[in-house]
Amino acid sequence: MTSPFLETPESAWVASNALAFALRDRFPVSPGHTLVVPRRLVPTWFDATTDERAAIFELVDTVKRQLDAELHPDGYNIGINAGEAAGQTVMHLHVHVIPRFRGDVDDPRGGVRHVIPGRGNYLAGRPPPLATGGAEDPFLRHLAPVFARATDVAILSAFVQESGLDVLESHVFAALARGARVRLVTGDYLHITQAAALAEVLDWAGGNAALSGAGGARGSFEARVVEVDALPGTIRSFHPKSWRFEGPGFGAAFVGSSNISRAALGPGIEWNLRVDRHRDPDAYRAAASAFERWWSRARPLTADWVERYAQRATHAPVGLPPGEEDAEPIEAPPPPHPIQREALAALHRSRAEEGRRRALVVLATGLGKTYLAALDVEAWSEHHGRRPRVLVLAHREELLVQAARTFRRLLRGRAARFG
Template identity: 90%
Template sequence: MTSPFLEAPESAWVASNALAFALRDRFPVSPGHTLVVPRRLVPTWFDATSEERAAIFELVDTVKRHLDAELHPDGYNIGINAGEAAGQTVMHLHVHVIPRFRGDVDDPRGGVRHVIPGRGNYLAGRAPPLATGGADDPFVRHLAPAFARATDVAILSAFVQESGLDVLESHVFAALGRGARVRLVTGDYLHVTQATALAELLDWAGGNAALTGAECTRGSFEARVVEVDALTGKIRSFHPKSWRFEGAGFGAAFVGSSNISRAALGPGIEWNLRVDRHRDPDAYRAVACAFERWWSRARPLTADWVESYARRARQVAVGLPPGEEDAEPIDPPPPPHRIQREALAALQRSRAEEGRRRALVVLATGLGITYLAALDVEAWAEHHGRRPRVLVLAHREELLVQAARTFRRLLRDLTARFGWCAGSANELDGDVVFASVQKLSRPEHLARLAPGSFDYAIVDEVHHGTAPSYRSILDRLDPGFLLGLTATPERADGADVAGLFDDHVAYRADIGAGIERSLLVPFAYFGLRDETDYRAVTFHNRRFDPGALEKAIDTDRRLEQMWRAWQEHPGERTLVFCCSIRHAHHACDFLAARGVRIAAVHSGPESAPREEALADLVAGKLDALCAVDLFNEGIDLPNVDRVVMLRPTESPVVFLQQLGRGLRVADGKARLTVLDFVGNHRVFIDRVRTLVSLGSEPSDLRDFLGGIRAARLPPGCTVDLDLEAKDLLLSLLPARGKSEVERAYRDLRDARGERPTAGELFRMGYRPATLRPAHQGWFDFVASEGDLSPPELQVLRFPADRENDVRA
């Protein structure tokens, strides 16, 4: 038997004695939540010796003194779980020391009695039996905690509105992410249910299937519909509403007046009576059985049925009888902003005037690149007078789900059918098909991909596009138009992304352009001198050895340095990028011990639920998230106003992606604070060079570091490096060359371990043409630097008709 407590480094301990130690809980229920654990692996309190018990309670007193001095709590819960039936999940004795604060729950009476749901607060009785709606008691406030606990959700709602699905989406997908089964029954009574809402329910089912793979266990989602005209007898109405939730140790149902609409779930006056299984099992069972009867009578929701329903709803304009709720209007899609309009015009010129069939668009994270693609699909449809067949290709399923949400919002009037080829879904039919590269590149699915079968294909995050899996798809696809989307076209491995699109970049707006036009917030970058000696960390193929890196940077000393900067440069919502799962939990424990409400999110089994953690960060229930390789791209978090680079990101591409997580505009957000470490390795030269090159004119890194000339940054942006960090980077720069181009070439080559391209230097603001007349062309210069391979040299030195006329 093993114990995660014994795997924790001693640096994570907050107190210890000869027989026990204390460390912060990885999933704290309050700031300072601490576990006291015996050094010997014993399962429960009753298996410990009297000496161990005494040592444990000695540390309980020690922990309390420390917490009193640091956090000043108003009370404590001290608790022990002994056995699975009592809720013990780690079979190594541990005593919970939980600081309590006035106002941390609505009504704390009952304390430890809450280990039996519903029996804790004998003074207050139970959860409110009636939800009455309105601003003071919105129904969703009652539903949210039930969604968070449930493993089985059954909803019966006569009407479904798109606005109501917006309210429920995060709760439903969080439950699915935990493995819950979610079923929903609605009806076609009076055609009040919106066809677009039914299409969105199909998207939920398809998106959930796309997210379900061999290595990802998710719950199931299914929606069904009751056809009123098909009901037997004289029944011609269908108006029930019930919400039922079951999970470990609880069951609760609501029956009342709330359908799925924003008003009914939020400010509307709707009454819903709660029935708890343990209090009234007969009533609860009656609700459950009634749902199952309607579930068996309802028909599965399909794209064909939704399309037929949409036609009927348009033809039949039946006035609603008194007392029925009016259909909530569908919010129109937002108009494109200036950069999107310019990009749309550039794409139109590429097709209409230049006859191009491929184009690359570069938009910084936060400028709405997926929405731009959907707008261009709409423009294509208007120009050709018909709906195109569209393929959306991405390397991660989460990106596909987000893209589907964007397309559904924009193409709602087209009632487009969506298909999914990702995760457990294998569809290649549909007006818009969302496919993962991993799935579609398999031979059995690639064989089903007929060349020319799509009018318009979109490759999201196309900087991954030179991989063999992408190439196998693109070589077969042959669409009418191929659009590549990326925020960072330059790959760390130097592969030619633009070449996939005939070297045609139709439009480009980098971070600097977004900030200059107030579509992104400015950043304030603070570079801290990293004391880590990276010379001792193996660096191969442009990557640090993961184990050696973790050992080198996962230290309390480094976290203490971060904490000082954390306090000096505050933020309300923070992402902390870590190098490993252990590193993330260490940082999480460290910050939680200092009162930060934080969770660790990663691919391991001990991760906090991803959707819930993101929702809690957005809602302000968490102050920060520690992440490992999850939020580099494709996640929309406008409220994040601080990012901490606790790991040395080897690639400037990934560095910009991480930076972009916090650049989105949000109400009350003036800027993004960036805390970074700058150490004795060439990767740090590249990331600082990347920052000072974001302005409209390139800045010379050597002049900036030497204080000769300030960096020409986008408006409102600052780059502030510790003096020691500046001196360190200057010492790592190679000797000056004969020209700016030569110096930039050598700096980049030495920083990355490979030669940069002429196009890359040009995009950074340098002019490779200035190498003439000293060199006959770009490759003559590269040869003079000793950076051509023997076969390349042989081609270059071919007799008179050689390719020496190739110029930069």
């Protein structure tokens, strides 16, 4: 028998004594990864003498002192493989001294127990690997915890509906307030994505950009769209769905069937498989790389593009596929309540009968000031035959986003620009 360790020249040793020597691993798993080897060709730890074992651990201490001084690691793993079933590939006893550094893995708990993948960290509760949807297991229940921790969010959703944005809005804006980067890619396949939903996405981007410009450590929100007609060759289908989240100490991706709609995030029967970066790094990297490829191929979402898309979607020649025939309806705006009707009448009198150009309406919280403003703009437009320019002032971001949504939904079907 021979050993590659015995063929290593003494000049490559980093420490030695009468019965053992130490050398750097040729394929280190971390900086400073070192092997301590007996000078005698001993197959496993259990074949070594008491003196050899003592000599080996004497050198383990020596190596640790060297690495502490040179690399300042935060911890160590000391490991021995004994036998092929335990992963030993060189049948010459060698003890691994592996320096560990904070952040070198997402969650280090479990240590050497990770020799059995997936069984190492018994202290960390493993999230369910599959979201199956329905009332018992809605997809949002899986998304909410990772949204709350993420500093980087990447969503690829073939279709976007207003109802789904309503579900996600609070989670997205909470992430942005924490400084997270949020990216969304969608597509125009079969015109299933709602133009009104894309307009609302623009509201999110514009509102967040304005707040970022006003100062503060806000995150970024970006949206892009894949044009199916611009895909290469004969590809005319775009139907992927993935949700990826990264934050301190974790990375998680979901790949499955949920688009951005209320049904897909809630009671719909949708399957989404979770991949955690520390458990299956290859699968996680594949999902991340695939998103980045589509992100680079997609075009930025703009108001001009949304307007053109809305015109195309209105005259879409292709029928929707089974299961997508009915876009989830957004509830029609309610009729104004008595207090709002009284205020609208007073506004009309002040303008039409008294010739006033300015007015002030004061309403208590919850009585619908924003909706009243949208109703007044609608009435003014109908009276004058044109749409006025409107400036909305508010002291909180969510009020501006809510105002944009209210105006859009009341003025649905009419050309209107929001910023």
